[in-house]
Amino acid sequence: LLEPGEKFIYKTQLEQFQIKMLAGWRMVESEYKIHSIRRKLTTGVTAPYACTIHAVLKYDGEESPYNVYNEQVALRLAQTLHIPVADGVLAATADGPAYASIKVNPIDLPDMSETDREREKVAILYPDESAALVAFDILIGNDDRASNIKVTQRTRHIKIFRAFDHSHALLNIEGDPCECIKRLKSSDMIVQFHPFFEKLSKAALERWVARIEVTEEDYIRECCIFGKNFRDVTETMQHDLADALVWRKANLATIIAREINKIAPLP
Amino acid sequence: MRLEYYLIQYIDDPLRNEGRNIGVMAHDGSCAYFRALGDSDNPDEVDLSYFEAMTEKTRQNGWVYREWLNWFDTLAKNEGRYPDRLSRVLGKLEAQGANFVARYGGVLDVDDEIIPEAMVNELFHTLVGKPVRKAQSKFTACLEQLLANTDIKTRPDYDWDVEVEFFDKSGKLSSSVRLPHILKDKPRTVFKIVRFRTNNQSFIRQVNDAIFTFQEVQKNGFADKGRCVVLTEPYPADKSSYLDRLAAVAQIVDVTAKDAAAHLLSIVNAAG
Numbered sequence: 001l002l003e004p005g006e007k008f009i010y011k012t013q014l015e016q017f018q019i020k021m022l023a024g025w026r027m028v029e030s031e032y033k034i035h036s037i038r039r040k041l042t043t044g045v046t047a048p049y050a051c052t053i054h055a056v057l058k059y060d061g062e063e064s065p066y067n068v069y070n071e072q073v074a075l076r077l078a079q080t081l082h083i084p085v086a087d088g089v090l091a092a093t094a095d096g097p098a099y100a101s102i103k104v105n106p107i108d109l110p111d112m113s114e115t116d117r118e119r120e121k122v123a124i125l126y127p128d129e130s131a132a133l134v135a136f137d138i139l140i141g142n143d144d145r146a147s148n149i150k151v152t153q154r155t156r157h158i159k160i161f162r163a164f165d166h167s168h169a170l171l172n173i174e175g176d177p178c179e180c181i182k183r184l185k186s187s188d189m190i191v192q193f194h195p196f197f198e199k200l201s202k203a204a205l206e207r208w209v210a211r212i213e214v215t216e217e218d219y220i221r222e223c224c225i226f227g228k229n230f231r232d233v234t235e236t237m238q239h240d241l242a243d244a245l246v247w248r249k250a251n252l253a254t255i256i257a258r259e260i261n262k263i264a265p266l267p
Numbered sequence: 268m269r270l271e272y273y274l275i276q277y278i279d280d281p282l283r284n285e286g287r288n289i290g291v292m293a294h295d296g297s298c299a300y301f302r303a304l305g306d307s308d309n310p311d312e313v314d315l316s317y318f319e320a321m322t323e324k325t326r327q328n329g330w331v332y333r334e335w336l337n338w339f340d341t342l343a344k345n346e347g348r349y350p351d352r353l354s355r356v357l358g359k360l361e362a363q364g365a366n367f368v369a370r371y372g373g374v375l376d377v378d379d380e381i382i383p384e385a386m387v388n389e390l391f392h393t394l395v396g397k398p399v400r401k402a403q404s405k406f407t408a409c410l411e412q413l414l415a416n417t418d419i420k421t422r423p424d425y426d427w428d429v430e431v432e433f434f435d436k437s438g439k440l441s442s443s444v445r446l447p448h449i450l451k452d453k454p455r456t457v458f459k460i461v462r463f464r465t466n467n468q469s470f471i472r473q474v475n476d477a478i479f480t481f482q483e484v485q486k487n488g489f490a491d492k493g494r495c496v497v498l499t500e501p502y503p504a505d506k507s508s509y510l511d512r513l514a515a516v517a518q519i520v521d522v523t524a525k526d527a528a529a530h531l532l533s534i535v536n537a538a539g
Contacts, residue, residue, distance in 0.1 A: 105328060105331060106324055106327075106328060107324060107325070107328045107331045107366045108331075108363075108365045108366045108367070109331060109334055110334060110335055110338035110365075110367070111363075113338060113341050113342070113345075114346075114356070115341060115342075115345040115346075117341075117345070118341055118345075152330075152334055153334065153337060154333045154334055154337045155330045155333060155334060158330060
């Protein structure tokens with residue numbers, strides 16, 4: 001039996017593929033460490049093992065009544081657009097589905113420092129990730145990024161950049177979800193403060209906005225629409241949110257251009 | 268002068284919530300001061316060994332400690348002027364269920380003539396001290412020192428405890444080998460450790476494993492012989508034949524030798 005987190009495999013037949021990936025631009029990929037490896041499964045030619053990994057369970061609450069839906073939609077959008085957010089899954093609980101945000105390491109990393117100088121360092125260390133996150137947060141109307149990012153700064157051989165917590169975006173920008181959808185479908189940038197405003201590169205931001213703008217409508221809709229009511233989020237709300245986000249992604253460059261002085265990207 | 272302080276603790280298992288003292292954060296109303304186990308003015312020189320010696324989890328994740336020390340240090344330097352903000356940020360750690368928390372210690376009335384740094388040092392030695400580390404063998408200490416001196420562990424292509432699987436033309440797994448250390452970028456350098464000063468059975472197993480590993484690595488074009496490295500120690504005369512067998516497939520580096528770092532760097536930096 002393998003020790004947890006001990007095994008990394010290089011499949012030499014895939015090497016050519018891996019080299020191709022490395023030669024081009026790529027996002028830093030983090031690995032989720034295993035909490036425990038259990039029994040070997042008897043089926044499957046790949047000889048799989050059952051295992052457990054660390055996660056944080058999140059529910060709907062008074063302050064964020066659509067939290068589970070928000071987190072799941074934000075994750076789907078981020079995965080579709082290749083934005084570096086912490087992975088997660090829906091988990092069955094007695095209270096219905098909850099959102100399990102997977103921890104990037106068995107021992108927590110600190111949240112990104114709230115000081116300006118440190119944020120600047122992170123933006124320099126992770127220029128594409130920080131630009132991607134700004135574009136994404138404007139898309140989903142997340143004005144609460146604050147320090148909700150797990151990032152390594154001092155460990156040169158381990159690169160981790162993962163944003164988390166989307167409880168105050170999408171249907172929870174303000175109290176009434178209909179108002180949230182209205183704001184998303186308007187030229188309101190919503191995000192008034194972001195840790196990477198005034199620190200990110202203009203070229204990187206433009207590249208990410210362009211990527212988001214050309215994303216097919218259907219992909220965005222599929223991220224929002226679950227095909228049935230989900231907790232307190234009705235199908236109608238899901239469709240309305242999808243419409244708003246499709247509109248918003250198509251107009252993202254214009255929305256950003258109007259408030260470019262606030263974002264103040266570096267040339 | 269009033270010095271308010273917090274005890275910084277590491278919690279291995281948030282369910283048990285048992286903290287181990289690792290540092291002290293204190294403020295005098297206008298500045299904050301931070302001291303922790305293994306700290307250093309240079310973040311790259313933080314001594315992780317005290318933290319790594321605590322539990323199995325910390326042994327495998329020692330690097331996280333450096334990130335936290337940097338975080339606390341930055342917090343002290345930037346928020347130290349604002350005690351309320353400092354207290355709020357420290358308080359959040361416990362609420363988040365983090366592995367590192369700050370627990371309120373109390374207030375000390377300190378003579379104005381005593382400089383705060385000295386008082387914090389005294390607090391640190393009283394509350395944290397230096398925990399006992401498991402004594403390292405000379406070989407382990409030399410090996411760690413060698414990897415540190417040659418900056419191998421901080422190279423971006425460095426990895427450890429790697430398993431490499433080789434496949435035949437039909438895609439079937441033909442063999443797999445384990446490497447305690449590797450530099451992944453081409454031309455790759457791969458390492459095995461062979462301890463001569465151990466019992467005979469274990470020694471022969473190590474030698475056979477190293478020879479098999481290097482043969483497979485070279486046969487599959489993963490690394491050249493010039494970049495297959497045996498990290499070892501001075502060998503007894505009766506085992507010299509084993510050294511010859513190892514030398515036939517790899518470069519031998521005695522980690523206890525004075526010129527070990529230069530020798531290792533000459534291998535790692537050799538043109539591909």
